Amino acid sequence: MNMKIRDVDANLILDESHQMQHEGYRLMQICATRAEIPDPSAAAGEGGETATIPAYEIIYTFGMGLLMENLKVTIPQTQSIISITSAYPCAFLYENEMHDLFGVEIRMINLDYRGTLYRTSVKAPFKD
Amino acid sequence: MAAKSVIPFGPQHPVLPEPIHLDLVMEDEHVVEAIPSIGFVHRGLEKLVEKKDFQEMVYVAERICGICSLGHGLGYCDAVEHLMDLEIPERAKFLRVIWSEMSRIHSHLLWLGLLADAFGFESLHMQAWRIREQVLDMFEESTGGRVIFSVMKIGGQRRDVPQDMLKSFLERFERMEEEVKVIARTFMDDAAVQSRLKGIGVLSADQAEALGCTGPFLRASGVARDIRSTGYSAYGDVHVEPITGTVGDSYARCDVRIREIFQSFEIIREAVGKIPEGPVEVPVKGFPSGEYMTRIEQPRGEALYYVKANGKKFIERMRVRTPTFANLPGLVEMLKGCELADVPILILTIDPCISCTER
Numbered sequence: 001m002n003m004k005i006r007d008v009d010a011n012l013i014l015d016e017s018h019q020m021q022h023e024g025y026r027l028m029q030i031c032a033t034r035a036e037i038p039d040p041s042a043a044a045g046e047g048g049e050t051a052t053i054p055a056y057e058i059i060y061t062f063g064m065g066l067l068m069e070n071l072k073v074t075i076p077q078t079q080s081i082i083s084i085t086s087a088y089p090c091a092f093l094y095e096n097e098m099h100d101l102f103g104v105e106i107r108m109i110n111l112d113y114r115g116t117l118y119r120t121s122v123k124a125p126f127k128d
Numbered sequence: 129m130a131a132k133s134v135i136p137f138g139p140q141h142p143v144l145p146e147p148i149h150l151d152l153v154m155e156d157e158h159v160v161e162a163i164p165s166i167g168f169v170h171r172g173l174e175k176l177v178e179k180k181d182f183q184e185m186v187y188v189a190e191r192i193c194g195i196c197s198l199g200h201g202l203g204y205c206d207a208v209e210h211l212m213d214l215e216i217p218e219r220a221k222f223l224r225v226i227w228s229e230m231s232r233i234h235s236h237l238l239w240l241g242l243l244a245d246a247f248g249f250e251s252l253h254m255q256a257w258r259i260r261e262q263v264l265d266m267f268e269e270s271t272g273g274r275v276i277f278s279v280m281k282i283g284g285q286r287r288d289v290p291q292d293m294l295k296s297f298l299e300r301f302e303r304m305e306e307e308v309k310v311i312a313r314t315f316m317d318d319a320a321v322q323s324r325l326k327g328i329g330v331l332s333a334d335q336a337e338a339l340g341c342t343g344p345f346l347r348a349s350g351v352a353r354d355i356r357s358t359g360y361s362a363y364g365d366v367h368v369e370p371i372t373g374t375v376g377d378s379y380a381r382c383d384v385r386i387r388e389i390f391q392s393f394e395i396i397r398e399a400v401g402k403i404p405e406g407p408v409e410v411p412v413k414g415f416p417s418g419e420y421m422t423r424i425e426q427p428r429g430e431a432l433y434y435v436k437a438n439g440k441k442f443i444e445r446m447r448v449r450t451p452t453f454a455n456l457p458g459l460v461e462m463l464k465g466c467e468l469a470d471v472p473i474l475i476l477t478i479d480p481c482i483s484c485t486e487r
Binding site: 003005026027028029031033034059061065066068070088089090092093100101111113116117118119120125126 | 163165166167168170172174175210337338339340353355357358419420421423430432434436444445447449453454456457
């Protein structure tokens, strides 16, 4: 049994977050996962297979009472994403964690530790 | 206006058994801002999914923390069982409830002892921990372990608990309950204790909800949310009512945890009365596929377990969102305006578990 996840465009995640906040949802967690997505710049091979590029899947979990709602954003690893701390100030810990463990670039975090939340000997150890 | 100064608090401090650091921005004796730093001992256990197969990962999950060990194993197993559409036997579900509530009792007693130690009430600290030892004895008898139990497995439990042992536990819990009542009176009625807790570190229900707080920390502010109400494992077959406070101060957090201990005694009694005979595990075939997020109510609050798998022996991603991680923004907010002398007690009142946070 899989959980229900709604895919959201990366450019809309801040609007979606504000909407969730307006509706009374709380932020439960944000987490990143490594993924691969089709390379938009590559043509399909002879067998129909397409080249892929490394990406991140970022899952935002919101809750209201005992309800749980998951939104998923998929971005290439080279792309950054906007912070949702303007909607949920407590998101700063999750976003700094994603940056330090996976190397996800996040813009405009209200409290940006700039890679010092986790003192890891390897930079972004979960990226590869 | 007084000049601002910054006082570093932690990562080594007598009140902190585990490392966390706060930069306290002070005006005279009052905190105006607190900036937390964690990550001193981050272990990266979640990445071990690349080297341990999905069954072996149960052992890793159980070792995230020595206090919440059982819950972490349960949460991970529950997520994988959902992915594999495994329906575990009823007896295993009830055993999970009984052990979970035993964990809650020993965790809250541990916290009460630490709190008493923090404000210098040593005999109360020792009494709380003396009572707690009895729960660890029962864990040892029923699971073989006092800290890490290794009884959880995908598809049920590794071992059963004989019915006569469960009944003997009930008798011992009855005696324990009387002992907890004695120390509870001291925690709730003693003037010295009240002076350290009442009106200190108030967090309103709106603030607690907006900052994503969870567990007794949230409920003490008046928000009635307890994930056991979703009915996971056999919680749907026992009576669970969220225990709440109203004031949202340190005293209310202490009160909520004490009442939760008594609630856990009740739940264990009900579960032992209802537990059916039968097997405690089902066979597991194949490998998990898909993604699932489950949540359970750990002693410190709601914990989330996310698992993503692709039908292979090794799952792709395991993520644990621990209650302390969610409670840190609430802690930072609560510290604003408090006196420096209250900071150690206030940090304790969220019952921080850095071992979980540094998974």
